[in-house]
Each structure stands twice: as structure tokens, then as C-alpha cells.
Amino acid sequence: QVQLVESGGGVVQPGRSLRLSCAASGFTFISYPMHWVRQTPGRGLEWVALISYDGRNTYYADSVKGRFTISRDDSKSTLYLQMNSLRPEDTALYYCARGGSWFGEFHHWGQGILVTVSS
Amino acid sequence: QSVLTQSPSVSAAPGQKVTISCSGSSSNIGKNYVSWYQQLPGTAPKFLIYEDKKRPSGIPDRFSGSRSGTSATLDITGLQTGDEAHYYCGVWDSSLNVVVFGGGTKLTVL
Numbered sequence: 001q002v003q004l005v006e007s008g009g010g011v012v013q014p015g016r017s018l019r020l021s022c023a024a025s026g027f028t029f030i031s032y033p034m035h036w037v038r039q040t041p042g043r044g045l046e047w048v049a050l051i052s053y054d055g056r057n058t059y060y061a062d063s064v065k066g067r068f069t070i071s072r073d074d075s076k077s078t079l080y081l082q083m084n085s086l087r088p089e090d091t092a093l094y095y096c097a098r099g100g101s102w103f104g105e106f107h108h109w110g111q112g113i114l115v116t117v118s119s
Numbered sequence: 120q121s122v123l124t125q126s127p128s129v130s131a132a133p134g135q136k137v138t139i140s141c142s143g144s145s146s147n148i149g150k151n152y153v154s155w156y157q158q159l160p161g162t163a164p165k166f167l168i169y170e171d172k173k174r175p176s177g178i179p180d181r182f183s184g185s186r187s188g189t190s191a192t193l194d195i196t197g198l199q200t201g202d203e204a205h206y207y208c209g210v211w212d213s214s215l216n217v218v219v220f221g222g223g224t225k226l227t228v229l
Contacts, residue, residue: 047218104211109163
């Protein structure tokens with residue numbers, strides 16, 4: 001079965017960096033686009049970034065553009081999110097999600113990893 | 120402020136039907152397929168509906184979706200207490216080149 005396991009979260013000071021990882025299994029990783037989505041406790045879902053199945057195209061929410069970078073290592077079936085210049089408003093539960101035929105689909109979700117930006 | 124508009128909450132009795140709406144614009148719902156997600160308390164979202172009305176395997180036919188113009192709806196029939204959750208719509212916005220979500224609708228089964 002499809003499994004997505006996030007790691008790399010934690011507490012970080014404003015302005016610092018953090019890299020999230022998402023280990024994927026149970027499907028052919030290279031065939032699917034992948035996303036990061038975040039959720040502030042008690043709030044709704046906010047899409048963060050998308051990388052195409054071949055890694056050639058990436059898209060970002062305006063709130064993270066220029067600070068976050070999504071990437072993938074197909075040899076390791078792993079998705080990454082490099083987060084730089086972190087702000088308190090980046091505090092959230094970050095989900096890795098597997099995409100589908102269309103960019104707006106999220107077929108499978110990880111359990112989420114908490115990132116807290118605080119001094 | 121979400122790009123897609125959903126009612127914050129809806130409620131109905133067990134066995135009844137409820138409709139959750141999602142309103143957008145010509146650049147998102149008016150142009151692209153809508154998907155829906157169910158988020159039970161304390162869990163990750165679950166894929167519920169894709170391409171407006173298709174159900175992934177394992178999703179009961181009590182859940183159905185539709186899209187018309189710049190709006191989409193999720194219908195849930197035969198409500199069960201286990202359906203109590205937040206429901207989110209999502210779609211690609213072709214003008215912004217981003218995925219947009221609705222703010223979510225909290226379903227209470229009375």
C-alpha cells in the first residue's frame with residue numbers, strides 16, 4: 001500500500017532553515033507529481049508547493065515563493081522541502097501528498113510533520 | 120481568506136442527506152476538475168472525490184460530487200456519525216498557477 005512518511009520537522013528560530021523529507025513507498029514514485037500542503041492547528045489546508053513527475057516543473061504558493069524549494073530524488077523515492085528564511089507564520093503541520101492526473105488532486109497523504117518557528 | 124468559498128458548517132441528522140458547496144471563479148472551478156477531501160479529527164485528509172464526481176476505490180457511493188459553472192458540490196446521503204469531519208474542496212487555478220483550497224466545511228451529524 002502507498003506510504004508517505006515525513007521527517008525533519010521541529011522547532012526553529014525565525015530566519016533559520018529547515019529541510020523536510022518525505023519517504024515514499026508502495027507506488028512507482030517517478031510516475032507521479034508530488035506536493036507539500038500545510039495546515040495551521042485549527043485552521044484549513046494551505047497548498048505549499050508542487051513538483052512534476054519528472055522534476056522539470058515546480059510551482060509555489062506566493063507565501064513561500066523565493067524562500068522554499070521543492071525537490072525530489074527518484075533514486076531514493078524521496079520528496080524534499082527546503083525551507084529558508086522561516087517566519088512564525090510558517091508554523092504548521094506539513095503534509096506530503098502524492099498527486100494524480102491533474103495538478104489539483106491529492107491521492108494519498110502522509111501523517112504530517114510539525115514545524116514550529118519561534119524564538 | 121480562501122480563494123474557494125465554502126460554508127463554515129453544516130449539520131443534519133443520521134440517515135439524512137447534506138450538500139456542501141464550493142464556490143470559485145472562471146480560472147479555477149470554471150476551468151479545472153474539482154476534488155474533495157475528508158478530514159476526520161486528528162487525522163490527515165483523505166481523498167474523497169476527484170475529477171468532479173469520481174470516487175477512489177473504497178469510497179462508498181453515499182458520497183457524490185458535481186460541478187456546474189464556477190461551483191461544485193459534495194453530496195453525502197445516509198449520514199452516519201462517522202461522517203463528522205471537515206470537508207475541503209480543492210482545484211488548480213490556471214491563472215495563478217497554484218492549487219487552491221476552500222476554507223473547509225465542518226459537518227456535524229446530530
